[in-house]
Amino acid sequence: MFFKPERFSVFVERTLHEMNNIGVGSLPIVAIISIFVGAVTTVQTAYQLISPFIPVKIIGTIVSDSSLLELAPTITCLVLAGKVGANIASEVGNMRVTEQIDALEVMGINSSGYLGLPKIIAGLIMIPCLIIFANFLLISGGILAAQLTGIMPPNEFIQGARDTFTFFTLSVSMTKAFVFALIITSVSTYEGYYADGGALEVGEAGTRAVTRSCIFILFFDFIIAKLMLNA
Amino acid sequence: MLELQNINKSFGDKQVLFDINAKFEPGIPNLIIGASGGGKSVLLKCMVGLMKPEKGNILYDGRDFVHLEYEQVKEIRREIGMLFQGTALFDSLTVAENVQFPLKMFSKMNASEIKDRVDFCLKRVQLEGAENKYPAEISGGMKKRVGIARAIAMDIKYLFCDEPNSGLDPITSRVIDDLLLDITAEYGITTMIISHDMKTAFDIGDKILFLYEGKIRWQGSKNEIHSAGKEIKELGAFIASSQI
Numbered sequence: 072m073f074f075k076p077e078r079f080s081v082f083v084e085r086t087l088h089e090m091n092n093i094g095v096g097s098l099p100i101v102a103i104i105s106i107f108v109g110a111v112t113t114v115q116t117a118y119q120l121i122s123p124f125i126p127v128k129i130i131g132t133i134v135s136d137s138s139l140l141e142l143a144p145t146i147t148c149l150v151l152a153g154k155v156g157a158n159i160a161s162e163v164g165n166m167r168v169t170e171q172i173d174a175l176e177v178m179g180i181n182s183s184g185y186l187g188l189p190k191i192i193a194g195l196i197m198i199p200c201l202i203i204f205a206n207f208l209l210i211s212g213g214i215l216a217a218q219l220t221g222i223m224p225p226n227e228f229i230q231g232a233r234d235t236f237t238f239f240t241l242s243v244s245m246t247k248a249f250v251f252a253l254i255i256t257s258v259s260t261y262e263g264y265y266a267d268g269g270a271l272e273v274g275e276a277g278t279r280a281v282t283r284s285c286i287f288i289l290f291f292d293f294i295i296a297k298l299m300l301n302a
Numbered sequence: 303m304l305e306l307q308n309i310n311k312s313f314g315d316k317q318v319l320f321d322i323n324a325k326f327e328p329g330i331p332n333l334i335i336g337a338s339g340g341g342k343s344v345l346l347k348c349m350v351g352l353m354k355p356e357k358g359n360i361l362y363d364g365r366d367f368v369h370l371e372y373e374q375v376k377e378i379r380r381e382i383g384m385l386f387q388g389t390a391l392f393d394s395l396t397v398a399e400n401v402q403f404p405l406k407m408f409s410k411m412n413a414s415e416i417k418d419r420v421d422f423c424l425k426r427v428q429l430e431g432a433e434n435k436y437p438a439e440i441s442g443g444m445k446k447r448v449g450i451a452r453a454i455a456m457d458i459k460y461l462f463c464d465e466p467n468s469g470l471d472p473i474t475s476r477v478i479d480d481l482l483l484d485i486t487a488e489y490g491i492t493t494m495i496i497s498h499d500m501k502t503a504f505d506i507g508d509k510i511l512f513l514y515e516g517k518i519r520w521q522g523s524k525n526e527i528h529s530a531g532k533e534i535k536e537l538g539a540f541i542a543s544s545q546i
Contacts (some may be wrong), residue, residue, distance in 0.1 A: 078407050170390035177350050177462075178404050179379030 074184040093190070093256075094154050094197030098204070100154060101147055105205040108142055109134065117222040127223045131213070131231025138209035139240045140225035140300075145292050147205040148255065151198060154228065154286035156259040160192055162278035163263025164273035172264070187260040192281040198252035199245055207246060243299050249297060254287045262301025304349070304460060304492050305329060309358035311344055317343050319355065320517045328459075331483055331506045332403065334498055336513035337540055342496045343387075343464060345513065349494065350384055350462055351375060362460065380408055383453025385463040389445040391437040391452070396431035398424070401451045408456065422453040427481060443474035447481070454485060461486070461493040467502055475499070477504050500544035513538050516528040 076082035116130050163186055166172050175182040210232060217223045260279040266276035308323040318341045328331040336342050347353040349360055351367060360367040361376050370378070389483045391400050401420045407413055411419065424430055427447040446466060453461055463482060466491055467475040486493040497503065503510055506523040515535045522530055531538040 081406055165393075169393075170386045170388055171392055174384065174386060174390040175382045176352060177379060177382060178407065180407060181322055192486075197502040 074253045075091075076184070076188075082189060085185075086192050087293050089189045089193035090197050092150075092158070093193050093241045094200060096153060097154055097197075097201055100150060101201050104146065104150055105143065106144055106212035106215070109138060109185050109209035110211075110216035112137060112142065113213035113216045113228075114220060114221065117217070125194050126225045126231075128231030128234070130217065130223060131228035132235050133231075134213040134228075135210050135232035136235060136240060138206055138213070139223070139236075139244045140296075141292075143209050144202050144244050144251060145288065147202055148198065148251035149250070149285055151201070151251075152288060153281050154243040154261075156195070156255050156284045157277040159256065159259035160263040160266070160277045161273055163260055164266035165263075165277040166266060167266050168269055168273055183260075183264060186264070187257070190260055191256045192255035194252040195249060196254070199248040202248035203234055204242060206241075215247035230244055243295070246299065247292065247295055250291050251288050254291065258287060259283045266294075280294050303363060304362040304494070305359075306345075306349070307359040307361065309345065309348060309355045309360070311348055311353065313353045314538075318516045319348070322358070322513075324511055324521065326467040326494055327509065329420075329487060329490045330508035331486050331493045332509045332511070333348050333495045333503055333507045333533055334511045334513055334534070335503050335507075335540070337498060337499070337543075340513045341516040342498075342513055346462055346464055346494065350382060351379065355483050360419050380456060381459040381463045383456065385446065385460055385466055387468055389437070389449045389480040391445060392447055393437055395436050396436055397429065397440065397448050400448055401439070401455050403452065408457055413458040419455060424448075426454070426485075427451045442469050443471075443477065446470065447480050448472075450481060450485065458489075459491055461491050462537060463493070463495045464520050465496055466499070467492070467497065467499050472501070473542065475501070476505070482506065498544070502542055512540070514540075 113130060113134050116133050120130060120133075120148045147252070164173075166186070172182045172186070175185060201275050214225045218225055262276045263281040264272075266272050304326040306322050306324045308320055310317065311319040334342050342351070342384050344353060348355045355368060358368065362381070365374070365378060367375065367378055371374060377393075381500065392403065395403065401423050402416050403497060405416045405419060406521060409416070420433075426435060426461050427450050429447050429451065430446060432448075436450070440448070461482075466478050470478065479502050480493065482493060485491070490541060491527075495502070495506075499530050504524050510522060510524060510527060511518055512520040512534075520537050527537070527541065531541045
């Protein structure tokens with residue numbers, strides 16, 4: 072798959088096209104999920120921490136740290152495994168069963184590289200951007216929910232979030248984003264590329280891509296947490 | 303010229319091609335006919351490199367395609383055009399973009415030269431005006447013609463056609479046959495056509511190779527096929543079944 076592109080301009084054009092599909096195409100779903108997950112996390116954290124002995128700003132600390140460390144990268148990437156992963160697997164799988172991949176090979180084009188590499192590079196660029204966007208919206212959703220439900224004013228939430236924020240927490244979030252991006256794009260391309268048969272098999276390849284991507288994401292989530300946050 | 307020497311191919315325990323030997327001359331359509339499951343498509347896939355035979359040589363003007371390095375194989379592939387049974391047009395590209403695809407990937411032409419070449423190829427297959435349509439918006443016969451235009455966009459030496467008439471009505475089928483015949487003579491290319499359509503064989507079969515259960519049972523021309531059918535039981539049965 073990792074090869075010198077036949078024509079660099081075509082490779083760049085394809086990568087930009089995939090960046091648009093993966094990144095811009097996923098913005099609405101990532102935005103909706105992030106705002107609601109942030110809001111729900113705030114409400115549920117507040118429900119568990121109502122006590123005169125605990126300062127209310129701690130809710131902001133918990134929500135922001137949870138968002139950066141777990142919710143934004145993992146929840147967003149599980150959703151992207153469904154949206155982007157299924158899309159990639161079905162697109163590539165359809166090209167396989169309709170002989171479009173054979174057509175590329177007959178022309179002398181490295182089909183796995185031509186199809187797979189732009190998707191992987193686009194995923195590695197756009198999915199971390201989506202995670203940064205999700206982090207921002209999760210915390211914004213939390214602030215909004217805290218204010219609308221009267222749990223706490225925004226400035227206390229922000230103060231709580233600032234108290235424990237470190238760039239290391241952000242680096243854990245970004246590490247997960249890069250690893251999960253690689254998993255989603257490569258697993259899905261692989262499943263589509265090796266689909267064999269007809270429409271039914273393309274559907275099965277899509278399902279396998281989503282299932283396996285999710286399992287790998289959760290597995291590597293644990294590995295990264297263990298390696299980077301081992302106390 | 304394309305030459306096959308002792309081509310053998312198996313899938314597990316099942317051997318599907320047995321010692322295939324043949325020579326295909328440029329400038330005339332070479333037909334490989336036979337019933338479904340007889341090994342025609344496997345032979346074609348071996349010839350274009352989508353499958354590798356266990357034994358034998360495939361010589362493109364003396365260059366052994368089976369035993370060359372990957373980069374040399376790619377060089378030969380740029381001399382090959384292929385019309386797939388299902389056309390294999392790229393769904394996400396328009397007709398013009400499909401035809402210009404190999405030119406964008408491999409030629410040193412600039413944008414206006416590419417456009418001229420695409421216009422020429424589409425005109426050659428009588429598809430002017432369909433440049434901006436997507437494959438899903440055109441008929442089966444038009445898709446076949448786009449496939450031919452894409453195949454001849456580069457200066458190819460070899461054209462492979464897998465069941466070019468499948469799914470087409472008799473009139474459109476005849477148009478495609480005539481187009482293949484004209485293009486083969488016009489460009490002096492070596493054309494291999496896989497078919498189970500006897501009408502195609504009678505119309506354009508200057509050289510015909512009859513494949514039965516993975517073995518060549520007969521080679522000859524359209525003028526000889528009827529008399530051969532009387533002598534070779536399998537060929538006679540195939541001709542008779544095709545004419546029902």
